[in-house]
Amino acid sequence: MNSIQRKIMSLSVIVLFIMATIWVVLTYYNQKTQEQYNEVLQRYMRMNEMTNLSQQTIASLNVYLLQPTPNTLDAFHVTTERILQANAEIAKLRTADNGFTLTNYMHMIESLVESENRSVMFHSQKNNELSNARFEEATRIHNYIAETTLSLIDKDLKTYDHFYRSIMKQSTELERLGVWLLTFITVTLLLFAYWFSRSMTRPIQKLTVAARELARGKFDMRIEVHSNDEISFLARTFDRMRININELISEIHRTAQLELELKESKLLLKESQLRSLQSQINPHFLFNTLDTISKKAYLEGSPETSDLIANVAGLLRYNLRRLDRSVTLREELNVVQKYIEIQQARFADRLRFVQQIDERWLDVHLPCLTLQPIIENAVIHAVEPLEEGGTIVFRILSEDGDTVRIEVEDSGAGMAPDQVHRMLEEQSQEGGSKQGHSTGIGFSNVVKRLRLFTGLEDVIEIDSGTQHGTKVTLKIPVDGRVAKHAEAVNRG
Numbered sequence: 001m002n003s004i005q006r007k008i009m010s011l012s013v014i015v016l017f018i019m020a021t022i023w024v025v026l027t028y029y030n031q032k033t034q035e036q037y038n039e040v041l042q043r044y045m046r047m048n049e050m051t052n053l054s055q056q057t058i059a060s061l062n063v064y065l066l067q068p069t070p071n072t073l074d075a076f077h078v079t080t081e082r083i084l085q086a087n088a089e090i091a092k093l094r095t096a097d098n099g100f101t102l103t104n105y106m107h108m109i110e111s112l113v114e115s116e117n118r119s120v121m122f123h124s125q126k127n128n129e130l131s132n133a134r135f136e137e138a139t140r141i142h143n144y145i146a147e148t149t150l151s152l153i154d155k156d157l158k159t160y161d162h163f164y165r166s167i168m169k170q171s172t173e174l175e176r177l178g179v180w181l182l183t184f185i186t187v188t189l190l191l192f193a194y195w196f197s198r199s200m201t202r203p204i205q206k207l208t209v210a211a212r213e214l215a216r217g218k219f220d221m222r223i224e225v226h227s228n229d230e231i232s233f234l235a236r237t238f239d240r241m242r243i244n245i246n247e248l249i250s251e252i253h254r255t256a257q258l259e260l261e262l263k264e265s266k267l268l269l270k271e272s273q274l275r276s277l278q279s280q281i282n283p284h285f286l287f288n289t290l291d292t293i294s295k296k297a298y299l300e301g302s303p304e305t306s307d308l309i310a311n312v313a314g315l316l317r318y319n320l321r322r323l324d325r326s327v328t329l330r331e332e333l334n335v336v337q338k339y340i341e342i343q344q345a346r347f348a349d350r351l352r353f354v355q356q357i358d359e360r361w362l363d364v365h366l367p368c369l370t371l372q373p374i375i376e377n378a379v380i381h382a383v384e385p386l387e388e389g390g391t392i393v394f395r396i397l398s399e400d401g402d403t404v405r406i407e408v409e410d411s412g413a414g415m416a417p418d419q420v421h422r423m424l425e426e427q428s429q430e431g432g433s434k435q436g437h438s439t440g441i442g443f444s445n446v447v448k449r450l451r452l453f454t455g456l457e458d459v460i461e462i463d464s465g466t467q468h469g470t471k472v473t474l475k476i477p478v479d480g481r482v483a484k485h486a487e488a489v490n491r492g
Contacts, residue, residue: 008196014188022181029174033167046090050105051149053083054112054142061116061135065123076120080113093152105148112141203231207238214242308345311338326453329396329404329476330362332371336394339372343379350389351379357396361404364478367449374408374472377443382412382470406474415464423447423462450474 057079064072087109094102119134213221222239294313298306314335340353375392382390395407415423423443450459454477464470 018185029170033170046093047149047152050086050090050109051146053079053086054145057083057116058139058142061119061138064120065131065135068123080116083109084113101148101152105152108141108145108148112138112145115141200231203235207235210238308342311341314338325368326365327368328362329364329366332366333362336371336375339375347383347389351383352391354391354393358398361396361398364404364476366476367453370446370450373443373446378408378410382410402478404476404478406476407471409469409471411469414466414468414470416466420462420464
């Protein structure tokens with residue numbers, strides 16, 4: 001079967017072969033021309049370098065004559081060494097046209113160096129007159145060298161005039177070759193594209209007609225496409241899909257009646273659930289009743305009973321709030337105090353509760369029902385099991401002004417490391433983590449809501465060890481990012 005992929009690969013191979021051929025030819029001619037051009041350019045650069053070096057030697061000699069120091073003398077020797085080395089290399093530029101001139105040019109450079117050295121020698125012998133005379137002679141030789149350099153370059157320009165003409169001719173030939181290659185590639189691609197498109201568009205047109213008929217609801221039209229590629233397979237699959245749709249329509253008619261009966265059953269179930277909810281006690285009626293009992297107990301001279309009932313009512317009312325709304329730390333602290341008063345009425349002196357509150361941070365927001373489940377967890381595990389009771393220390397403080405630290409520390413038996421790990425990983429404890437909690441909210445639920453509220457993973461820490469008590473630390477950021485994140489969570 002001639003697949004579409006094989007056709008595309010054939011086109012790609014042809015294009016790549018043509019491109020590779022063009023690249024090889026152009027690279028060969030370009031490299032050859034570049035080598036010739038670089039050779040000529042190097043000749044000009046070396047000749048021009050000789051003029052620059054002679055100028056540098058004259059300048060360094062002049063500096064030495066004006067300021068005869070070891071440093072200026074060393075600088076002069078360095079420049080003379082460089083010009084002698086360049087003079088040895090310039091012999092490679094000899095041709096049939098410039099042989100005599102180049103020989104004189106090299107002798108002039110040697111004479112320049114010799115005059116400069118004599119000037120230095122006479123200057124060291126305190127013979128300034130002869131030293132200056134040699135310096136002037138070296139200056140004249142430098143001017144001759146500059147003129148001879150221009151003469152050599154001019155001769156090279158005439159010698160390599162043929163070379164420049166050949167470069168222009170090669171450029172014209174390459175341009176003509178590029179036009180022919182472009183024409184050949186264009187014609188080849190057009191022919192192949194036409195053949196390729198014809199082999200694909202005919203079967204696709206048949207599939208389009210069949211799809212239009214299916215859209216009109218005609219599922220009895222057989223789809224036939226004769227080709228040797230993936231489109232033929234697509235047509236057979238399309239035909240099987242037509243048959244399956246026809247069968248599914250019949251199946252839908254059969255299930256429609258069952259769904260109607262199921263909806264009627266759901267409506268009956270919702271109606272029964274609604275009636276069941278309507279038969280429950282209204283929470284507001286329960287709160288009002290507890291308030292009435294509290295006032296009656298106060299009037300009858302039982303203020304402790306009145307406060308206990310009022311705390312229970314306040315705690316119940318707070319627990320029925322929506323958990324997807326944030327509250328201030330002040331509201332959470334108020335609920336904690338009500339809960340502690342209720343538990344102290346239960347445990348008396350067995351429950352010792354210590355508070356260390358920095359009131360500057362009581363307006364910081366956090367999720368509803370965050371602190372009370374943690375305090376209750378400490379009461380259940382650190383106070384209730386022990387005959388002598390226990391101590392719970394509650395702290396609100398800040399170290400750097402950007403994070404509020406809330407610590408709940410108890411004097412209980414502590415927890416094993418694996419249990420601490422499960423709590424931080426938001427895993428429910430075996431045996432039901434919610435059992436014994438008045439709110440039905442377990443520790444893992446508190447951890448999960450805190451992380452969603454702040455958008456941070458390290459918002460909670462648990463420091464616990466067997467027989468060493470447990471310390472739970474909440475780190476609530478107070479910056480604007482967390483406030484925006486909390487607002488987004490509340491809206492979500």
